[in-house]
Amino acid sequence: MLFNSVDYLIFFPVVVALYFAIPSKWRWAFLLIASYYFYMCWKAEYVILILFTTLVDYFAALKMGQATSRKKKKPWLVLSILVNLGMLAGFKYFNFFTESINLLFREINILHPLPLFHIILPVGISFYIFQSLSYTIDVYRGIKQPEKHAGKFALYVCFFPQLVSGPIERPNHLLPQIHQPRSFDQQCLVSGLKLMLWGFFKKLVIADRLGMFVSYVYENPAENKGLPVILATVLFAFQLYCDFSGYTDIARGSARILGYDLMINFNRPLIAKSLRDFWNRWHMSLTTWFRDYVLYSLPYIKEKKIVFGKIYRNLIITFLLMGLWHGAAWTFVIFGLFHGVLLVLETITENQRNRFYELTRINDLPVLKNTLGMLTTFSILVFSLFFFRANSLSDSLLLLSNAVDFSNFRETIGYILKDNEVLFGMLMVVCLLVAEYLHERYDLIRYVSSRPLIIRWSVYIGFIFFVLVFGVLQKQKFIYFQF
């Protein structure tokens, strides 16, 4: 079920009404049923995968809880990791690895290709598997006590607002909330609805509108050259941000109405001043997951000394895996690798860059320094998105070479200026950036909330109908659903 569908507009109010109508002690069960129903609306049989993950991790954690030492816990952790990553490998990466092996076979004249499986990727598999894995790893590390209540643990794995595209929750954050009795809170209802409305604005008015132009360019890579290619990739950065953060806002808003607080996933990432800053602001629940469970797990000490070379290697490995998490394609591998290598370079050259800023006195002009940082980071991001968005590696290389071909500049600029959708989309991007800036500085929501009722309601109603009139209501899927 998509958030941007009539189905959800019916499903969600019904769930909220029934949720608060039934006795408090059964609410978790109702939410569990609603979550499974939400998932089954897409493909009913794939709910078995969620159930399987839930069962394996529930029992593995219980067994780890009974074990007296880390050594005895380890087999259960290994079981959980193997089952979860095995499922992920089977459903998401099998064909990618098989195709890569077949390609290698062809190169060395082995003419017996391995068979491919034609299976549909289960929506949200990367998200709920990572969420479930974080639980077993935390239990193994002793950060979290095993959850005794199977039903409540099942709800932790499949809580519908964040089931298919995150935020990837942590057991210490979400599980205690599931245990706490929830009662209706009118403040939560109001702020949740505001958050949902903001999410719908980002998704329907901006992301889906920009998506039309971006898709047109990226689906016809051979036919587009110069400005349209660059503009489409720049706009894709905003599309991706608005699509995913819009989803997160709707998810967090929905959860808040039900009385749950989900993690913040984005913090204005497109104004990041460095790559490190970017990854601290972008898809935070995923980056912190990889930091805590992958990066920190990789060895970096030799003879009781920190080896920086190993830290850099670990960083590259982590980002490579993070790229691969996004999708089973070489384009994502390159995307991850590119960011990993550049992050290492950014870290290594930090002292030299600081010295350069001192010598050129850029340090005395913080606005200039910040602007330079933002532009550089954004440019690096846009470059990497050539790989992220393209349908294949050959497409991304073709688009990269086409991007610097300005032979038909005059015609293309004419086309773009005639495209009202692109112009309106860009105007909305500017509005978004201004609104986010104002919100950070002056807390816009609080400001509007403190106005007299007539002004407040006019703003809300005006904004609701603005989204309804100017939204692209074609039920476009959220980009991160494919991951």
Place this chain on the structure above:
Amino acid sequence: MSRKFAIRLILFLALLLVVNYALDRSFKAFSVHNTLNNMMDGQFAEYDDTLKYLALGNSHNCINTHILEKSFNYGSPSENFIQSYYKLKHILEKSGKKPGCVILQADISSFGPKISNRYEYNSYWISYIDYLELARIKDSRDILTKWMEGRFFSYVGNYKDIQLSILYRIKIRTLEMYHGYRPHRDYRNFAEETDKQKLARDKANLILSKESYLDPAIKVYFEKILQLCQSHGVRVIMVRMPMSKEFNEEEAKLVPADKLYTEVETIASRYPDFEGIFDYHLMFVDHPDYFFDPDHLNIKGSDLFTTQLAKDLKELESRGFPE
């Protein structure tokens, strides 16, 4: 929930409903497409001559009713066979008018999934389409949201229509429409375009699909039209409209036309009242100046095409058609 909050919530929801109602009503009254379609309905209701030819279809249908005598051009923007069926059903069963022959549009795009899934202007179509039946046939609940849109939320997502309605508000007052036909494509000429191929490619990709050329629902409704005409003793002619050279080339890259028309003829040949497909798609391949854009004739092109069509129909009439 406190009493004060509950009252405010109800008030807020009521206000939303009031604003929605006002916007819905305004859009229905103000929309340029609704105005044009209603104007066409009005002209059809007033039509009191013998109705020899009733042309249905979308914007490709540019039959000039001044030239083709005793005809009515009931084609409307984005109309597909599904919508044509319900309109024709309404005409034959409720209007008291019976055409001698129905002219159906037989362009490649008329049969594809893209046009089948285009449900625009639902606030107009709601008075014709049986959305429940359509939802059953298409096996899609989304159709019911189209009903909701047409009934209560006509303005939702229709910013383009609003923009057009503002731009054409003054022009529409002086609009000339005769038996459904309006000569309006005079402000652009395809011959003057610098990159005709690109325009044609973009348009072909917009309305055609490489994956499928005969949509199952379109197939069902195409047959329903033929059945309906058969049961009312109305003859059927299909017309493939003239397209620019570039558009024909792009179409050929996407759709196997031979296969499509073999299937269409196989279906249609089961109905004795089907007269055949009149194919004009190559008629003006050397005349980009007769086109408004890659797939629409301009006024001059429409006139020349209709003259030829009228001549061909006259010849058919000389063989005793329509009865």
